[in-house]
Amino acid sequence: MPTPQNFVTEAPAECDVAIIGGGFGGLMTLARLAQQAPKCQYVVFERMPRKAPGVAYGACDDEHLLNVPAARMGAFSERPSGFLEWLEQEFPGRFRADDFAPRALFGRYLMQSVQSVLAESKACAAFVRDAVVHIEPLGRKYELLLASGRTVLARGVVLAPGLPQARAPWRHVDEGIARRLVVPDPWDQSAFRGVAPDAEIVLVGSGLTAIDVIMGLRRTGHTGRISLVSRGGRLPLPHVASHGSPVVYDPRELSQGAVQAFRIVRRAAKTLLRGGHDWHAAIDGVRPHASSVWRAWSAADRAYFLRVLRPFWEIHRHRAPSNLLDAIERERQAGSIEVISGVVHALRAHGQDEAEVIVRTARGTLRPLIAARLVNCAGPSMSIGETLDPLLGSMLRNGLVSADALGLGLRTEGDGALVRADGTIEPRLRLIGALRRGDLWETTAVPELRAQATAIAAALARELGCGAPQPGAVEPAPLGAVGGCA
Numbered sequence: 113m114p115t116p117q118n119f120v121t122e123a124p125a126e127c128d129v130a131i132i133g134g135g136f137g138g139l140m141t142l143a144r145l146a147q148q149a150p151k152c153q154y155v156v157f158e159r160m161p162r163k164a165p166g167v168a169y170g171a172c173d174d175e176h177l178l179n180v181p182a183a184r185m186g187a188f189s190e191r192p193s194g195f196l197e198w199l200e201q202e203f204p205g206r207f208r209a210d211d212f213a214p215r216a217l218f219g220r221y222l223m224q225s226v227q228s229v230l231a232e233s234k235a236c237a238a239f240v241r242d243a244v245v246h247i248e249p250l251g252r253k254y255e256l257l258l259a260s261g262r263t264v265l266a267r268g269v270v271l272a273p274g275l276p277q278a279r280a281p282w283r284h285v286d287e288g289i290a291r292r293l294v295v296p297d298p299w300d301q302s303a304f305r306g307v308a309p310d311a312e313i314v315l316v317g318s319g320l321t322a323i324d325v326i327m328g329l330r331r332t333g334h335t336g337r338i339s340l341v342s343r344g345g346r347l348p349l350p351h352v353a354s355h356g357s358p359v360v361y362d363p364r365e366l367s368q369g370a371v372q373a374f375r376i377v378r379r380a381a382k383t384l385l386r387g388g389h390d391w392h393a394a395i396d397g398v399r400p401h402a403s404s405v406w407r408a409w410s411a412a413d414r415a416y417f418l419r420v421l422r423p424f425w426e427i428h429r430h431r432a433p434s435n436l437l438d439a440i441e442r443e444r445q446a447g448s449i450e451v452i453s454g455v456v457h458a459l460r461a462h463g464q465d466e467a468e469v470i471v472r473t474a475r476g477t478l479r480p481l482i483a484a485r486l487v488n489c490a491g492p493s494m495s496i497g498e499t500l501d502p503l504l505g506s507m508l509r510n511g512l513v514s515a516d517a518l519g520l521g522l523r524t525e526g527d528g529a530l531v532r533a534d535g536t537i538e539p540r541l542r543l544i545g546a547l548r549r550g551d552l553w554e555t556t557a558v559p560e561l562r563a564q565a566t567a568i569a570a571a572l573a574r575e576l577g578c579g580a581p582q583p584g585a586v587e588p589a590p591l592g593a594v595g596g597c598a
């Protein structure tokens with residue numbers, strides 16, 4: 113029996129619901145569907161072989177840390193402390209509520225939680241290692257074409273693909289540059305094989321992804337200089353251990369517009385600082401209202417936020433554990449890490465093992481760096497129109513889905529229903545995750561995704577009508593066998 117750890121290559125010819133993506137979003141929707149509609153047959157498709165679900169919890173080493181405290185990472189909304197309880201059960205006394213636990217442990221917790229739900233509900237789920245590359249409506253079903261060439265018929269589909277990677281953020285690349293010197297996927301753990309420990313490495317981006325790559329390099333004994341190149345040249349700001357309750361805002365005031373909201377939050381942060389507190393509670397207070405405020409703003413306000421305010425929001429909202437930032441600061445002072453404000457202008461060959469990276473700095477000068485690897489840490493694409501993802505590209509072309517007004521992701525309504533190019537709702541086709549950001553903005557992290565999974569499962573279970581919902585939400589037992597297919 114395949115499990116979330118153990119995917120097989122052969123897909124069944126037919127199922128009730130196909131879930132595309134085996135990350136947190138896909139697996140939690142499966143768990144909720146199993147509770148709500150246990151008699152349906154489910155197939156989860158995942159294209160990447162990883163030891164745990166998705167990019168965040170599967171493409172990491174044992175020491176990459178979560179950026180949300182353990183007490184808030186429960187997979188089920190009705191039990192936000194579920195992950196902390198699991199940690200206490202597995203590693204008694206080792207983790208506190210405000211600790212940033214290893215991401216790999218969250219991956220284990222997630223897989224065990226999903227397995228337990230499947231075992232309890234006895235729902236039938238298959239886990240298939242294959243990419244879905246095209247979807248075609250066929251009568252009242254959908255036909256999925258897989259990269260392996262097989263096809264699968266499904267009555268309903270959940271899209272849970274995370275965010276597509278951005279195109280490489282550099283323009284002119286010499287043809288003579290060996291491909292291994294340029295690393296488009298920062299999570300590719302084989303990318304640094306053969307690099308001399310003292311060689312210089314250039315990272316494009318200075319956010320959480322770049323911090324992950326730095327920590328991974330240092331842990332594996334890389335001592336060479338690391339340069340981070342990003343437009344703003346800003347690192348994320350630090351989490352603090354305890355920063356009191358979030359500020360309480362009136363969402364109607366925040367909804368008046370982007371500039372007004374910025375002023376209100378800045379005023380709250382200044383008040384906190386004047387009172388001897390830190391500013392974090394001012395940002396955390398926005399989060400519960402972020403989606404409703406985003407929806408209330410005009411298109412012009414959203415565009416202004418993206419153009420002007422987003423860089424400030426990102427570094428305050430997506431914070432890093434302070435011990436990691438302290439380690440980077442020590443290295444900056446020692447000169448082994450540099451953060452450069454600028455963009456990569458060109459890449460030139462420089463022997464077999466190195467490339468010359470020409471950086472256009474914010475001051476307009478060109479600065480050459482010699483690097484053994486150039487790594488794309490710029491994060492996901494901000495434009496769905498530019499996607500190179502075969503499935504998303506084909507769905508946009510055949511009008512099954514449409515871009516949101518800002519072109520950030522796909523247009524959805526209410527419970528993740530996808531809106532076709534002609535403006536009608538595609539039945540039994542739902543989207544979970546960060547591609548809903550055009551409509552919701554705050555739709556990336558576990559607290560938002562676990563709520564989306566519940567809503568999507570309830571809607572699909574209603575539409576598909578296979579299996580009565582179980583009374584009350586079921587919190588999984590700690591461990592268990594996988595649910596059964598007849």
Ligand SMILES: Cc1cc2nc3c(=O)[nH]c(=O)nc-3n(C[C@H](O)[C@H](O)[C@H](O)COP(=O)(O)OP(=O)(O)OC[C@H]3O[C@@H](n4cnc5c(N)ncnc54)[C@H](O)[C@@H]3O)c2cc1C
Binds near residue numbers: 165180242544
């Ligand atoms: C490095 C990192 C750290 C993070 N840390 C935290 C954290 O501490 N706390 C927090 O709350 N959030 C964190 N996040 C946010 C994180 O993205 C979410 O918590 C969540 O894991 C997203 O899950 P997802 O399923 O939507 O996307 P993903 O995890 O990206 O999973 C999508 C999956 O779909 C697969 N896929 C895509 N297209 C196809 C296709 N056509 N066919 C088959 N498979 C496909 C992909 O291979 C991928 O495995 C982090 C994100 C990253 C990148």
